[in-house]
Amino acid sequence: MSPHSHTARLRGLLKRAAVHGAVLGLAVVGLAGVGRSATALTAEPTAVSTNQIGVAPAPMGWASWNTFASVIDYATIKAQADALVSSGMAAAGYKYVNIDEGWWLGTRDSSGNITVDTAKWPGGMKAVVDYIHSKGLKAGIYTDAGKNGCGYYYPTPSGTPAAPNTGMEGHNQQDLETFQNWGFDFLKIDWCGGDAEGLDQETTYKAIRDANTAATAVTGRSLVLSLCEWGTGNPWNWAAGTGAMWRTSTDIVYYPDNPTMASILANFDKSLHPAAQHTGYYNDPDMMTVGMNGLSAAQNRTHMGLWAISGAPLLAGNNLATMSSTTASILTNSEVVAIDQDPRGLQGVKVAEDSTGLQVYSKILSGTGKRAVLLLNRTSAAANITARWQDMGLTTASAAVRNVWSASNAGSFATSYTTSVPAGEGVLLTVSGTEASGTTYEDTTSATTPAFTGVTASAAGTKLIDITYANGGTADRKATLQVGGQYAQTLAFPPTGSATTYRTVSVLASLAKGSNTLTFGALGTAPDIDAVAVRAVSGTNGTAVVGTGSGRCLDFFKSTITNNSQAELWDCGGGQNQTFTYTSRSELVVYGNKCLDAYNSGTANGTKVVLWDCNGGTNQKWTFNSNGTVTNNVSGLCLDASGAATANGTLIDLWTCNGGSNQQWTRN
CATH class of the missing domain: 2.80.10.50 (Trefoil (Acidic Fibroblast Growth Factor, subunit A))
Structure with a gap:
């Protein structure tokens, strides 16, 4: 080991000692001239592989809109909750039963509290929540950020009337306390009212987030927030930390209707914002249409593969009580669900398109050298598609390939793997290879949220950034990460067990060719950021x-x-x-x-x-x-x-x- 590496390690130890109260003040002062720059440690072990920590997974469950639109009541929701369990979906990880538009006609009592139709909802909304919870599931509810919900502007045929005042504007904290007191766990906040009123997306949803925090202080409960402004306000720039998930597009189907692969692919394309998806925050391409009329089994598998490779929330929208065994097997495939729910929480990225419409997507999985790969054929004829290991951040050494849907091992292949993909379909793989080398930068100051300068990239593109940190608390701590002048992202850092136990979370970030600065900023009590490791995902490389x-x-x-x-x-x-x-x-x-x-x-x-x-x-x-x-x-x-x-x-x-x-x- 070089003296340079010894010095860097000493500085890291001094930083940790200073942060955790050791009497080494003079030594830290002696290093003050190092400033906030990073030291490149090419001889240092990477900051990731054996110390990764799992982040909150993308929500999984079922939502009522795609099948039932606004024609819902207690009996409908009860039947779907029962089917979620009896079909094996709950055991596969689908936990949420989400009641969408149509549950409320906008009525309030003299104090402004929501009132509901007890003919449709005997015992009120708390009763349906209690039933969902009795099945070991979680319950979700729906509202709008504006004064009026979507049902007012777009009433569905044979559905509830176009009732006004079905939004939460003017009642944010009051309604959030109501939802929490009823026992709900999840809240989808739509944007029809906000859109009609010309509200600002970021301002509006951050106010709702703050009201949710204030309501929790009153009730002791909290809600997972799903922001549904359809991507109109570029939420990938600001939504992480405001909600757990955010819609990136309009609906796949607006009313109960036959979905098409064209609409599924369009929503998938609009959801690909890899720098925004990390540490328990997720891009949402909409509720799934797997098992709905109009899609073949092969198309359902492709749809499921698209959502899995992007790490999207898995909210089924089909009728669970009447679905076929084939649909159930697609939705509950354990290997596909594992790809989606991978503890690293990252989004897949496109790494190749050698010919128009023949695309390769790669998702970095937890562990070392692990990838999920989707070979997607968007053309009208079967074609060979090649996945190259180097494109996805692996070395060219032999890698083991497994076909996920056929549950079969394809073998080991050097450099790449090629297979025929049917027209309009996708082949979903897992690849176990050798991680390519990267560069580690260690903080040499006593700052808990430092800046790392001189972070170099040989080409512009998406990079894997592994962040080593300690969080001695009992809850997630948050910090921002800003690359150069880009939008700052809010990251969540789970507890690591103690203030001296270091673990790693991962993000994907866009870096410029040459030198970059990664700046962390505290949000409340910050984690202790110690180092970052940077690796290229070569297939994303481009130019400015x-x-x-x-x-x-x-x-x-x-x-x-x-x-x-x-x-x-x-x-x-x-x-x-x-x-x-x-x-x-x-x-x-x-x-x-x-x-x-x-x-x-x-x-x-x-x-x-x-x-x-x-x-x-x-x-x-x-x-x-x-x-x-x-x-x-x-x-x-x-x-x-x-x-x-x-x-x-x-x-x-x-x-x-x-x-x-x-x-x-x-x-x-």
């Missing part, structure tokens, strides 16, 4: 597209994924919204599934350069020229910072090539 005249990056505002959002310039920060993959098909792909697009295949000066679903169009193909320009293949016009401006927020359009610095770009 940097304007020569501005020094700023091609960017999509607030990490929006909305089609037709115009590209802009912004300070380079390494975020997913600034990391592009230039494919062999001449596309500039961002977020893994969106393309840089010349709006409406325009050929005139001023044509907007926008975000759009990748579709293979010539207006989504770009040429990087030797003179530094980037031209669109439809028009031959140059990628242009509008008006030759250089400020943050400058919009990007197409313009006749003129040699200006606002039309010069480099890839970094």
Whole structure:
């Protein structure tokens, strides 16, 4: 071991001693000149493998909307709770029975407390909660962030009338105390009223979070919050720590109807925000439609595989009392559920698409060298798809492959694995290989929430960050993590047993090529952050597209994924919204599934350069020229910072090539 490594270890010990009260003040002062920078410890063992701690898993259960819409009552919910147990789903991990829209007609007593129809709900809502709890299950309820719920704006055929005042606005803490006193464990908060009123998503939901905390102080109970603003306010930037889960899209089915694979895939695509999903907080692509009319068994397996690889909440939406044994076996497959519920709590990411529609997704699992892999064929013909170990952060050494749905071992394969995937389906695998090396950075100060500077990446892209910490308390402690100028994420750190017992949680973060700064910030009593280990996920690597005249990056505002959002310039920060993959098909792909697009295949000066679903169009193909320009293949016009401006927020359009610095770009 080098003297440098000995010094780093000593500094780490001094930090721990200082934090935990040892009389080593002079030694710590002697190291004060080290500041808040990190020391790269390439000889140091990585901070993860044997010390991982499990985080809160994504919620599993059943919800009433997809099958029953607003036609629900005590008997309906009771029958589904019974079926959740008798079908084996409860034993497989499905615990929540969630009552959705339609339970309440917006009536309140003279004190403003919710009143319910006891003809539909004998004994009131507490009675149905008590029954659900008697089955060893947990109970969920529904409300809206605005004055009126979705049933007011979109009443369902044969459902409850369009009753006003079914939202919680103006009664936040009062309603939360009511739900808690009734015994509910989970609350879905919809956005129809908030949307109609033009409320701000982040402000509104954070106020509800605070009201939930205040209600808990009164009742002694708490609610898991599910935020359902449909991704309209880019919740992946701010929702972690506000809710346990947040919707990233609209519904797969709006009313009880036949789902389609197109709508399932669309919701899956919109849910892929890996930097936001970590430490017990989850992107939510909506309730599942497995077992509903219109889907084959193969499509149900693909649907389940999509949700599992993304680590999504598993909330079944089919009729449990009438489902087939095939549907039950799909929903309860232990290996698939284990992938979804993996204790590391991370989201899968796309790591390859060698040909359009032939995609490879990889999810990092707990342990060392463990991956779940989904080979997804979105084309109309069967095709071979190859998963390469290096793309998913493993070495090229032989790895063992298991086909999850067939429950069969495929064997050991060096470098990669190729198999045929039927049209429109997915093959779900687990891979056990060798973890690629990374770099560990250890805090050398006495700070519990330090900053790590000089965290280097050889290429822009998604990285695995393992965080070693101690939490001597009895509950999760929280801290923020900010990478450069990106949005700060709220992380939860479970108890480690003592203030001197160190464990590891993981996040996925977007880093820029070169040097990065990872800054932790305290939220209340902070955990003691000791070290971070950084590993590349090579298949996510891309480049920033940097304007020569501005020094700023091609960017999509607030990490929006909305089609037709115009590209802009912004300070380079390494975020997913600034990391592009230039494919062999001449596309500039961002977020893994969106393309840089010349709006409406325009050929005139001023044509907007926008975000759009990748579709293979010539207006989504770009040429990087030797003179530094980037031209669109439809028009031959140059990628242009509008008006030759250089400020943050400058919009990007197409313009006749003129040699200006606002039309010069480099890839970094």
